[in-house]
Amino acid sequence: MKKQEITLAVSGLNNTDNPGPGVPFIRGLKESEEFDVRVIGLVYENLEPGIYMEDLCSRIFQVPYPSSGSDDLIERIEDIHRQENIDVLVPNFDAELYSFMKNEERLLKQGIHTFLPTFQQFQEREKHRLPEFGKKYGIKVPASLNLGSLGQITELEDKFDYPVMVKGQFYDAYLATNKEQVKQAFMNISAKWGFPVIAQEFVSGTEVNVVALGDGQGNTVAAVPMRKQYTTDKGKAWGGITLADEKMMHLTRSLIKQTHWRGGMELELIKTQTGEYYLIEINPRIPAWVYLAVGAGQNIPEALVKLALGMEVKPMHTYKIGKMFVRYSYDMIVDLEKFAAISMNKEI
Amino acid sequence: MKIIKEIKISDNGFVFNSNTGDSFSLNSTGLELIQLISQEKEIEEIKEVFTTRFDLDELTFEKDFYEFCSLLKLHGIIARESTSEFN
Structure with missing residues (x-):
């Protein structure tokens, strides 16, 4: 059977000790018996290991962080699409999903297919909404409290025994065994990920x-x-x-x-x-x-x-x-030219 | 006493619980014991095998056997509800 040729754009090439799903996703697609895949790697940083892995991506493009605005990101994708004719786009970071969900129709009109959760699905499973989610769908979830200020720690202590998990809405989680550790985690997380900080019963x-x-x-x-x-x-x-x-x-x-x-x-x-x-x-x-x-x-x-x-x-x-x-770590030896190209031209 | 169906026992003594992902290593005596239990042999039959083969009195065998079974129960290798005889 002749394989269908497609061009796939994928983010999450950061195969570090906190890896994104991009590289394993591509690896799975390359083993497909139905698709002959040409991969466009989308990266945020110029040292994402996927940039330098041989035979992984045909092209690499640096894209702006979603925090700089959805429009900047989507316009960059459209610019890449004009060069590479993307068939399917697979975003692999939680933080970029909102921009792609919001622009799903806009991308599809240009021939870029995605397969993403709906806004409602995305929002109702957010960490600070987990208790309502558990109740609605009949699933046990740990009790939690959304913290907007340090003053709420007393409320937390009334509600839970230590230890508690203190989590950011997108990322980061700390196990806290006393008030001081909750404060420290609250400060670290709120500075990086904003509010609310979620205190969750430890199960x-x-x-x-x-x-x-x-x-x-x-x-x-x-x-x-x-x-x-x-x-x-x-x-x-x-x-x-x-x-x-x-x-x-x-x-x-x-x-x-x-x-x-x-x-x-x-x-x-x-x-x-x-x-x-x-x-x-x-x-x-x-x-x-x-x-x-x-x-x-x-x-x-x-x-x-x-x-x-x-x-x-x-x-x-x-x-x-x-x-x-x-998993294992592996040192690739790469030439400076590749690093220079992605750093200066934002594409390889 | 029944070994749960998710337990896989290798000939080299490696025991894997596919329900929990836990794995255990048994020595040759433990392997033989668990194999006899998995064949649903009664304790009297197992006792016969061990007391004949080793210099072992019945009381010592029973003590070691029930201790072994308690460990199997603790690690979810035998069904919890089926083990009331050595609770």
Whole structure:
């Protein structure tokens, strides 16, 4: 069968110790039996490792941070599209999703397909709205309190026992065991990520995760559960293993059915000693460990691209249990010219 | 007493719980014990095997056997509800 040629634009090429999903996403697509993919890498920083990896991207373009305004980012994408004729765009950072969701129609009119959650789906799973989300969809979530000022710590102490998790609305989480640590975490997080800072009840147990893909009609196209076996000091998975956990699968399917989730997602759950599951976070995009799902038999990147292009995708029900991923670091030797080109010309 | 279906036991003593992702290493004695338990042998049959093969009295075997089973229960390798006999 002749493969369909497509041009794919992907962000998240930061394969650092806090990796983005771009490189594993591309790797999955390159293994597709249906697509012959030409990859356009979208980067924010000139040292994102994906820029320098051989045979990964045909072109690299630096794009402006979403914080500098949606219009700047979208205009840059349109400029790249005029040169490269993008078929599918897959944004991989939470912070850029808003800009792309807002401009989904505008991009589609020009032939750039995306497959993103709706605004409602994106907003109702935000960390500071998690208690309402849990109540609405019948899922256990840790109790939480949205902090807008240090004065609310007394309220926090009335509500929870220590330790508590203190989290930023987009990123960062600290375990705090006393008032001083809550204050410190509050200051660090609010300075970086703004308000509210979320104080969450600490649920003791094992962290387990699911990577999943919803078709927007309530169907789960793919889902693979995983347990982290080794984490970095930021809590990022550096090794993991697929699980046979029907409860996690049921929870995922139920959530996607109820929300009609559209696009990739990662569920972060805590499994307690008594076998209860608490949802602690939903990431509205594919996680950096997505290649484990590909290795276990579910090519989620390929399925997502097919959905973006309006192609039929049959739900994948099986995966290999006990498949592991082990990450590693690797020093690439690169020439200065490449670094100079991305730094000066903003493209390679 | 039943080993839960998610448990995979390798011939080299590596035990993997595919439900939790936990893994354990058994020595040759532990491996033989868990294999006999997984074949749903009764304690009397297992005791016979071990007391015949090793210089071991029945009381010592039972003490070690139930201790081993408690560990299996603790780690969710045997179903919790099926183990009331050594609670």
